[in-house]
Amino acid sequence: MKWIDKLERKYGKYGGINNLTLYVIICYVIGYIISIVNSGFLTWFTLNPEKILHGQIWRLVTWVFLPPSNGGVFWFVIAVLFLYYPIGTSLEHTWGSLRYTIYIASGMVFTIIGAFALYLIAVYGLGYDGVSDGVWNYFTTYYISVSVFLAYGVSFPNMRVMLYFIIPIKMSWMSIFYGVMIIYEMISYIRMGAWFMAVLIVASLLNFVIYFLGTRDLQRYNPKEVHRRNEFRRAMEPKSxxxxxxxxxxxxxxxxxxxxxxxxxxxxxxxxxxxxxxxxxxxxxxxxxxxx
Known part of the structure; x- marks a missing residue:
């Protein structure tokens, strides 16, 4: 992530958005209250590229207010207070506000790009008249929240969390479990014909993919580097x-x-x-x- 390091050296004094996790949670709460009071009003908030291209540009921002889960008030509170908030704030304190802001913002930008890519493929690639309005209800920040969880697991693989408040488990295993579940979800959606969900998942998690690859030593897989290591290993092997x-x-x-x-x-x-x-x-x- 050298380009982020350069940004931090050059613009680090300006920082990012402090307490960004708290602001995101406030958006969730507002959206959840709206969904309880008047769920139909949220249709004006969705990330609908067709409506955006016809002048409703506020949708580029308001889709962030869509609740990432409809599992009920109890699970919403559990997810926000005991999962997303402590993990998000911990990452922000570890990475710094600028790096964390870039991570969240890139996830949102990639989601917007994914929505427009889906619309263009459906209308101009497959010849559809349009995309159902219900599809855009799925374009929320849910998978961006998942990307924060995965990034935390990569950054703190040995950190233990209490699964269901009882079972201690390492974050590395939790991240692997989430990764397997995401792949299973994508395959299931594609088999059911809901391929748009695969586009959403890939777009929303692209920030994590870039972060993961950017923190790996990919040079060790370079063919020249592999050949050099093999030659060195053969030279150092004791000859009988x-x-x-x-x-x-x-x-x-x-x-x-x-x-x-x-x-x-x-x-x-x-x-x-x-x-x-x-x-x-x-x-x-x-x-x-x-x-x-």
Whole structure:
């Protein structure tokens, strides 16, 4: 993530949005209250590219207010107060407000791009008259919240959380479980014909994919780097040396083949001028032809 490091060095004094997690939660609460009072009013908040292209540009922002879950008040409070808020604030304190703001903002931008990509594919690629209004109700910040959870698991893999307030489990295993469940969801949606959900999931989690790859040492998978490591490993592997009777020995002259078993008084040295791991006895150390 070198480009973020450059931004922090150049604009770090301006920082990002402090307590961003709290502001996001306030948006959730407002949207949840609206859904209880008048759920139909939320249709004016959805991320609908067709409506946006016809002048309703406020939808580029208001879709953030859509509740990320409809599992009831109890599960909404549990998810917000005991999961998203502590994890989000912990990441913000660890990364810094600028890096955390970029992470959340990029997830929102990628979700918007995914919505427009879905609309263009459906209308201009597949020839549909339009996309059902109900589809855009799914474009919420739910998977962006999941991306925060996954990023926390990568940043603190050994941190333990209490699953259902009872079972202690490492964040690394929780992240793997969430990753498997997301892949299963995508496959299930595609098999059911709801491929738009796969577009939503990929777009919303693209910020995590970029973060994960950006924090990995991908240079080690470079073919040249792999070849260099293999050559070094082969050069460092101890080579078996056998004497005339077939026994394994520590030393063996590359010219005459004698070992310490042939003469215990023989001295052996490696030649620094030969290219490779060549050892010679005292009689051939200074008389051999150097290997180039």
């Amino acid at each position: 040396r056998t004497g005339q009777n077939g026994a394994i020995t520590k030393h063996k002259c590359a010219i005459c083949g004698r070992t310490e078993q042939d003469d215990p008084n023989l001295e052996f040295r490696f030649c620094s001028k030969c290219n490779g791991n060549y050892e010679y006895c005292q009689d051939h150390l200074f008389t051999h032809t150097h290997v180039k």
